[in-house]
Amino acid sequence: MPVEMLTYAALGARLGISPAAARSFAKRLRLPRSLSDDGKAMVSVDLAEIRHKPRSPASHEASDGARLVARIVALQADVARLEATSAGHRADFERERERSERLMVELLQATAETMAAREAKARLEGSLRTGGGGGNSTESQGQRRLGHLAAELVQADRKARG
Numbered sequence: 001m002p003v004e005m006l007t008y009a010a011l012g013a014r015l016g017i018s019p020a021a022a023r024s025f026a027k028r029l030r031l032p033r034s035l036s037d038d039g040k041a042m043v044s045v046d047l048a049e050i051r052h053k054p055r056s057p058a059s060h061e062a063s064d065g066a067r068l069v070a071r072i073v074a075l076q077a078d079v080a081r082l083e084a085t086s087a088g089h090r091a092d093f094e095r096e097r098e099r100s101e102r103l104m105v106e107l108l109q110a111t112a113e114t115m116a117a118r119e120a121k122a123r124l125e126g127s128l129r130t131g132g133g134g135g136n137s138t139e140s141q142g143q144r145r146l147g148h149l150a151a152e153l154v155q156a157d158r159k160a161r162g
Helices: 008-015 019-029 057-131 136-161
Strands: 004-007 033-035 041-045
Touching: 004 008, 008 019, 008 041, 019 041, 057 136
Parallel strands: none
Antiparallel strands: 004 041, 033 041
16 A cells, blocks of 8 residues: 555544544654645555554453552552551550650659759758857757758658659
């Protein structure tokens, strides 16, 4: 059969495919192309040499359907695997959050105890500075004051722990 110059639409009609598929087919076979006077692309083709048999729509759909079903099953398996992994990560997150909350409570308690100890230390140092200079009455008064401050320190410590 002689070589014919056909547009993509005409080539598609002869082969039983769409013009876009005919254009792709011509590119794949590297058929020579040129422009016609009206600006349309023309393809040089010898139809006797081309062995093109378009797939029937039923076989195309059946193979696509089976392939899509297999893909869906694979994706569902991936989703199940990722959900299991996510649940494990969530459990780890919850455990670490509870641990951090316990540590925060311990830190706040230690801070309160430290502050109470610093306040008591400051009071004791202040009483030692003011009460350490004179006779018996001053000493006994300083002793009582120190005893009172020590009692307050013990009480503040118990309050911080409790």
